[in-house]
Amino acid sequence: MTTATTLKGQPLDKAVLDSVLRRRMFFTPSFEIYGGVSGLYDYGPPGTALQSNILDVWRKHFVRE
Secondary structure (H helix, E strand, C coil), rough: CCCCCCCCCCCCCCCHHHHHHHHHCCEECCCHHCCCCCCCCEEEEHHHHHHHHHHHHHHHHHHCC
16 A cells, blocks of 8 residues: 655655645634534635535536436
């Protein structure tokens, strides 16, 4: 099994990836100001757009074909 790497060939660090995605508002843990609930997330505008694009591709492949 191969490991994920960055464009520079370095191993991908999940903590760094999560940090970048949270800072750029792709997602944020729900109810974070109240201590959070594990497993629940709110999507920001970029995360919602990404989710919508993935769903559109899925529909084109499985529903329309």
